[in-house]
Amino acid sequence: MLANLINGISLGSVYAIIALGYTMVYGIAKMLNFAHGDVIMVGGYVAFCSITYLGWPPVLAVLASVVVCTMLGILIEGLAYKPLRNATSLAVLITAIGVSYFLQNAALLIWTSNTKVFPNIFANLPSLKLGGTQVAPVTLITVFANIVIMIVLTLFTTKTKMGKAMRAVSEDKGAATLMGINVNRTISVTFAIGSGLAAIAGVLLCTAYPTLMPTTGAMPGIKAFTAAVFGGIGSIPGAMLGGILLGVIEIFGKAYISTQLSDAIVFAVLIIVLLVKPTGLLGHKVNEKV
Amino acid sequence: MAEILKVEDLHVSYGNIRAVKGISFEVHEGEIVTLIGANGAGKSTTLNTIGGLLKPRSGRISFEGKDLHGLSAHKVVAEGMALCPEGRRVFQQMTVLENLEMGAYTRSKAEADETLERVYGLFPRLKERYRQVAGTLSGGEQQMLAMGRALMSRPRLMMLDEPSMGLAPILVQQIFDIIVDMNRQGTTILLVEQNAQMALSVANRAYVLETGKINLSMQGDAEDLLRSEAVRKAYLGG
Ligand SMILES: Nc1ncnc2c1ncn2[C@@H]1O[C@H](COP(=O)(O)OP(=O)(O)OP(=O)(O)O)[C@@H](O)[C@H]1O
Ligand SMILES: [Mg+2]
Secondary structure, three states: OHHHHHHHHHHHHHHHHHHHHHHHHHHHHOOOOOOHHHHHHHHHHHHHHHHHOOOOOHHHHHHHHHHHHHHHHHHHHHHHHHHHOOOOHHHHHHHHHHHHHHHHHHHHHHHOOOOEEOOOOOOOOOOEEEOOEEEOHHHHHHHHHHHHHHHHHHHHHHHOHHHHHHHHHHHOHHHHHHOOOOHHHHHHHHHHHHHHHHHHHHHHHHHHOOEEOOOOOHHHHHHHHHHHHHHOOOOHHHHHHHHHHHHHHHHHHHHHHOOOOHHHHHHHHHHHHHHHOOOOOOOOOOOOOO | OOEEEEEEEEEEEEOOEEEEEEEEEEEEOOOEEEEEEOOOOOHHHHHHHHOOOOOOOEEEEEEOOEEOOOOOHHHHHHHOEEEEOOOOOOOOOOEHHHHHHHHOOOOOHHHHHHHHHHHHHHOHHHHHOOOOEHHHOOHHHHHHHHHHHHHOOOOOEEEEEOOOOOOOHHHHHHHHHHHHHHHHOOOEEEEEEOOHHHHHHHOOEEEEEEOOEEOOOOOEEHHHHHHOHHHHHHHOOO
16 A cells, blocks of 8 residues: 555656646647657666666766756757747647657667666665565655655745746746847747756656656656646645556556556546536646747 | 837738737937827737837837847847837736836846835835735726836837726826836836727827828827817717
């Protein structure tokens, strides 16, 4: 019971970190970046290569992964999405799916379809005994990272000029422009942050579930997207809550109901929540103005 | 007096719809100039184009002698003009103070702090409610916030788009008093209004916009227009 709960929170924390990327980008650019999950995969591969081929220490590998993904995020936004700023949301969605396939196929080309085994980068750290249950270091670090990210992002969006400008842009791009805020740059920064977080999520995910393939990011990406919608898309605490709840529901579903059906249960819960509260748990109505 | 804003033969379209069809006018330093006209005449289109939100199809806009053509929208405010848009458009989920801070986005912290005191002086209500979320303010308070927010960028030219829209008469009077105060403190004002009576009574000069064109027979001294038979008939309800 306790072990399942801990596993659920751990998995949920990874979803939460990914969901933050979805939710921030949605909140500001009003688009679903379906390629977000694949950025996670790239983050995983970069860390894998840094450790396995270059022999870098894990900390450096994580850093490399964050840097590469941040740049990738800015690049994707600038090349694929920025030209579509005034296009219909359907065109943007299709482009995002295209970017997702592009990243998966590029990974296939570079790293082949052979599964890579991700090294346990926290192997040297001690685990914690909690009420008779062993808590793996990766679990502790995942939960801790999640809390730190949450606090930093909250401070960033409420205390810094750039963070407040992001909130202004997410509410009303035209009014934000009238304030002198560079909307394009703000969107670019948002992609950078979201993608940097995706890199961290990628490393944590691959450490906990150490198989790495070009499609590794796809399913967690969809789950995290679900988590973001579940919590209320556009809301940072919502992404956090949605992610953790989703992880817990998934693990409990697997443990007590059915391994095969656990994903179906997750989506069933989402549908029920959306029927009762269409804006998600912590979401509010988005009024879009041009 | 020196020209602070000069608009020459401005054309603006939305796709195939021509909203502004070649208008020219100017605003001198220290003036209150009003642009009046019926619904859909192109008043907001004109202000939004000057403010950089819309790109003109052709024509010239110069501010303090400098051509604004090609300047990105977010850079216009740094030049020294602010637009308080139609419908207020305050950031609903941000606090009053945060909204004002956004207004000072292009200014330094020290300048912002100093201007904040001035804005609080003009709008004591905003000071009382600085921590309140803007979406929960009354319509009148939101209008004050929108004006205060625009002032935070320390504009030399302030453009106001229908500041009296949807407000009770007593509040309308208050908002217009503040506009006159802002002007006395040295801000030049370009005011768009449907409430022609009010606008003409505070303005120095006026232009009348009719379906995207300036009516050349109804422009000039605001007091004269207020008394003119044609203007009374068309815009002041007889
Ligand atoms: N986004 C838009 N797309 C297409 N047409 C538009 C758009 N905005 C305005 N128009 C049209 O342009 C014309 C001028 O509109 P504008 O908003 O400038 O008028 P206005 O004088 O400000 O009117 P009001 O007093 O009602 O605010 C109108 O015919 C309007 O229908
Ligand atoms: Mg208008």
